[in-house]
Structures are given as structure tokens and as C-alpha cells.
Amino acid sequence: MRYLDSRARSADHLRAALPLMTRQRSALHPVSYAVWYEHVSGRNPTLSRELQALTEAGEGLDEAQTWSLYRRHLGELDTGGAQKLSEGFSRVLDTMAASAAQAGDQTARFDSSLSSWVEQLLADPPAQTQVEVLRELLAGTREIRAAMRDLQRRLDSSQGEIGLLREEVQRARSEALIDALTGLANRRAFEQRLNECVVGGAGAAAGAAAEAPCLVLGDIDFFKKVNDSFGHSFGDHVLRAVAQTLKGVAADAALPARVGGEEFALLMPRAALPDAQKLAEAMRQSVAASRIRRGDRLQSIERVTISVGVTQLAVGESANDFFERADRALYASKRSGRNCVTVLAARAA
Numbered sequence: 001m002r003y004l005d006s007r008a009r010s011a012d013h014l015r016a017a018l019p020l021m022t023r024q025r026s027a028l029h030p031v032s033y034a035v036w037y038e039h040v041s042g043r044n045p046t047l048s049r050e051l052q053a054l055t056e057a058g059e060g061l062d063e064a065q066t067w068s069l070y071r072r073h074l075g076e077l078d079t080g081g082a083q084k085l086s087e088g089f090s091r092v093l094d095t096m097a098a099s100a101a102q103a104g105d106q107t108a109r110f111d112s113s114l115s116s117w118v119e120q121l122l123a124d125p126p127a128q129t130q131v132e133v134l135r136e137l138l139a140g141t142r143e144i145r146a147a148m149r150d151l152q153r154r155l156d157s158s159q160g161e162i163g164l165l166r167e168e169v170q171r172a173r174s175e176a177l178i179d180a181l182t183g184l185a186n187r188r189a190f191e192q193r194l195n196e197c198v199v200g201g202a203g204a205a206a207g208a209a210a211e212a213p214c215l216v217l218g219d220i221d222f223f224k225k226v227n228d229s230f231g232h233s234f235g236d237h238v239l240r241a242v243a244q245t246l247k248g249v250a251a252d253a254a255l256p257a258r259v260g261g262e263e264f265a266l267l268m269p270r271a272a273l274p275d276a277q278k279l280a281e282a283m284r285q286s287v288a289a290s291r292i293r294r295g296d297r298l299q300s301i302e303r304v305t306i307s308v309g310v311t312q313l314a315v316g317e318s319a320n321d322f323f324e325r326a327d328r329a330l331y332a333s334k335r336s337g338r339n340c341v342t343v344l345a346a347r348a349a
């Protein structure tokens, strides 16, 4: 087990890591946490040196760099381990919140006891011989009460800080399933959903009219040319625009996901193959009809098109075989000249 830090120390690392991650615009997910945690813990100087070199130019640490650091320096910690680390952070936050709340309650109780003692003394003056002692006691009490108010203020602000950290961890959890560039489900979320669909649809009847999970895969045509001609950031803009189009086409019928660089999927949990083909055709046409503008220029670029493959889950088939057939259908569309849809039924595969 690699992470044996005490809760107090983990909390310190967490406090140090999150603001750095936010400043470097790092995606908040378990792998990214693991890299930054390792860095702030100071136990991996080689990783820290590389990370500092990468972020020196102020460009932030992108996803590919994060994964590369993770693979090369933390390879033995699998994503399950990283997930546990992120869950551990959550537990640390819970403990910190509970301790701060308890300390706050105790402080408030002691403060109110002091107040009532002072009031009693003032209401019922003691014998002359004790007056000097009591004056000193009262002066000391005032100091203690001021210190307690200060402590209470600091506890309140720690509670606020803990609340913010907790929100960040929550956000990290949901971002682990969302593609940062397009806002669609990412490959991980897609694979989870695909496996659920395959398990749920395992007993589905075969045949074109029967309903079973269907998969539509689309890949932007000649995307390298878009990047080469107009730059990588315009390429990103195109990916976001295609993702928006897919969201509109999918509506409630399918889960839209980004499953690769310029590869997208629409996963239909239950559909007849001809209906999936219709959705695929709608997706192809919508992308081909869209016009993507460059910055403030009014002219649109060459139109963007996608090649599409469609298939339906066969009885007893694995998620892997299902996905691979959709991929074969997609590449048949590429071979047929692109900007078209190919349907590959399980029987014909």
C-alpha cells in the first residue's frame, strides 16, 4: 500500500494540492489527484521536477501529460487505487468537518459558561478582601473570551474551507465521467453504460425488427486536415460543435459520448436496428449541414462530415465484440468514400 499518510497529513496534502490543481486547470479526477498528491507530498522528486517543468510556461497540465506522469511514475497504482485515494480524501474531509464542528460546540459552551460566571460575580459583589483577586480574574476572563471569539471565527472559516474542498471533491467525482473538452460522457462513462446495456440486453431476441441495445459510432472525416489547416484550437472548436450537434440528435433516445480523439458514439439501450440506422443517418446529415465559423470571420470553413457505423447487440455477445462490429461498420464507411452510414447486422459480421 503506497498511501500510508495519517489523516492530518493527507488533509495537509489535500489542502496544498487542490489550489494547485485549480490554478493549473487540471481536470479533477482520481488519476490527476494521484499525480498532484504525489507531488505535494514531496516523496517523488523526479515527478515533481517534470511536473514543474511542464507547468512552468503557465499553460497548465493537460490530460495527456497528466496520464503520462501517472503511468511513468505511479504505474503500480492502478485506477482503482487512485479512485480509493480520491475516496480517502472525502473521508479526510468528513473527519475534519466533524472535528471542527465539535471544537466549535465546545468553544461556544465554554464561552457561555464564562459569561454567566461573570454576570453572577457582578450581580453579587464578594467580600472586600477578595476584590483584587476577582479583578484579576475578570481581566483574565476578558482575554480568554476574546481569544475564544477569535478561535470561533477561525473555526467558522475552516468550516467554509472544508465546504469548498468537499464541493471540489464532489465535482471531481462527476468530472471523472465527463469529457472535459466537449462535456459529453467520456470513454469511461461510455464503457460503464455499454456494459450495463450488454448485461441488461443479454437476453434480447435477434432479428432486425427486435429491440436490443444498438450502437452508432461516428468519426470525423479528414480531421487531421482541419487541425493542420486551421490549428489545434480550432480543431477543438470543431469537436465541441460536433458534440453539440450529437447532443441535439440523440435527445432522449441515446447516450452521446466522446470515445476517442475525433470519434463519437450514440448508445441506444433498446432499439430496433432500422431505428438506429435512422438515428445514424440523422447524425450524419446534421453534422454535414452544420457550418462552423472561425473566430470572428464570417465565412465558414469547408464543411465537416462524419463516417458512421451502426450495429445491434447479438444474443449472448460481449461488449467488446459488439463495439468492434460497430467499429468495422464505421471503417467500411470510411472505405466507401466517407460521409455515409454502414449498417452491419450481427449475422453478416
Ligand SMILES: Nc1nc2c(ncn2[C@@H]2O[C@H](COP(=O)(O)OP(=O)(O)OP(=O)(O)O)[C@@H](O)[C@H]2O)c(=O)[nH]1
Residues within 6 Å of the ligand: 181, 219, 220, 221, 222, 223, 224, 225, 227, 231, 232, 233, 234, 235, 236, 239, 260, 261, 262, 334, 338
Ligand atoms: N484538435 C484536436 N485534435 C485531436 C484531438 N484528438 C485527436 N486529434 C487529432 O485527430 C486527428 C485524427 O487523424 P487521423 O486518425 O489521421 O484521421 P483523419 O484525418 O480524421 O482521417 P480519416 O479518419 O481517415 O477520415 C489527428 O491529427 C489527431 O491529432 C483533440 O482533442 N483535439
